[in-house]
Amino acid sequence: MNLLIKESAEIIKESKFTIAFTGAGISVESGVPPFRGEHGLWNKYNPEVLDLGYYLNNEEECWIHIREIFYDFFAYAKPNKAHEVLARMELEGLLNSVITQNIDNLHFDAGNKTVHEFHGNSKKLKCLKCAKIYDASEYDLKNIPPRCKSDNQILKPDFIFFGEGIPHDAYSNSFADAEKADVCIIIGSTGEVVPASYVPRTAKQNGATIIEINPEESLFTEQVTDIHLQGKAGEILALLEKELF
Numbered sequence: 139m140n141l142l143i144k145e146s147a148e149i150i151k152e153s154k155f156t157i158a159f160t161g162a163g164i165s166v167e168s169g170v171p172p173f174r175g176e177h178g179l180w181n182k183y184n185p186e187v188l189d190l191g192y193y194l195n196n197e198e199e200c201w202i203h204i205r206e207i208f209y210d211f212f213a214y215a216k217p218n219k220a221h222e223v224l225a226r227m228e229l230e231g232l233l234n235s236v237i238t239q240n241i242d243n244l245h246f247d248a249g250n251k252t253v254h255e256f257h258g259n260s261k262k263l264k265c266l267k268c269a270k271i272y273d274a275s276e277y278d279l280k281n282i283p284p285r286c287k288s289d290n291q292i293l294k295p296d297f298i299f300f301g302e303g304i305p306h307d308a309y310s311n312s313f314a315d316a317e318k319a320d321v322c323i324i325i326g327s328t329g330e331v332v333p334a335s336y337v338p339r340t341a342k343q344n345g346a347t348i349i350e351i352n353p354e355e356s357l358f359t360e361q362v363t364d365i366h367l368q369g370k371a372g373e374i375l376a377l378l379e380k381e382l383f
């Protein structure tokens with residue numbers, strides 16, 4: 139493993155444009171469970187509550203589950219070592235952007251500035267009628283559903299539900315960066331979610347070296363990964379940090 143870490147550090151230092159592509163796995167060490175796998179949220183909850191069609195017909199019922207999944211679990215989560223190392227890499231010029239499938243805001247909390255949130259952000263609430271966006275912190279979510287202060291419509295979390303499109307800017311910026319990248323570091327993603335999983339694939343097609351950090355194998359491992367650093371995100375990035383700085 140040490141040799142692979144050293145090799146990865148050298149590749150990152152030589153790269154002119156490096157991106158990180160992150161999934162739910164990077165936040166596991168912050169106490170946020172992933173969707174899939176042994177302790178995944180889908181073992182406990184029905185994904186239907188995040189289906190746009192179902193939600194629009196059952197907003198009040200869905201909000202009971204949404205509050206429990208996204209605000210009880212996510213509200214107290216803090217960035218872990220993996221988020222911190224990515225923030226330091228950006229600060230010191232070794233990382234150009236983070237493209238995340240996560241909606242927990244932890245990359246911004248850690249200090250990263252260029253973060254493309256492919257699936258939106260749970261810390262924002264949106265009125266589907268007037269399009270006003272609110273900070274979730276403005277609301278006491280003991281009282282649900284939260285309502286728009288202008289037109290009293292029920293607010294929807296500003297992350298994408300099944301059946302919704304990817305936010306335009308996040309989509310175009312992510313693929314533009316993937317096309318430019320010499321190195322793409324995939325952290326904690328199964329690669330099962332599309333179109334997000336096309337981001338590292340695009341980087342690979344454009345010649346990037348793919349470094350994957352995940353304790354398990356993913357769909358990426360065999361198809362696009364050049365170096366698999368097998369382990370938890372926080373532990374592997376702590377080792378990488380020692381070689382990088």
Ligand code: NAD
Pocket residue numbers: 160161162163164165166167170171172173174175178239240241242243257325326327328329330331351352353354355356369370371372
């Ligand atoms: P996923 O839930 O499908 O898979 C998680 C991946 O992380 C797995 O490959 C697993 O092996 C790996 N993993 C587990 N622990 C890890 C650790 N300590 N370090 C590194 N890797 C670890 O995740 P996904 O592919 O990102 O896709 C699921 C979707 O779920 C995304 O669209 C995302 O929006 C959403 N989601 C987000 C959050 C969040 O914001 N934190 C949490 C749950 C789900």
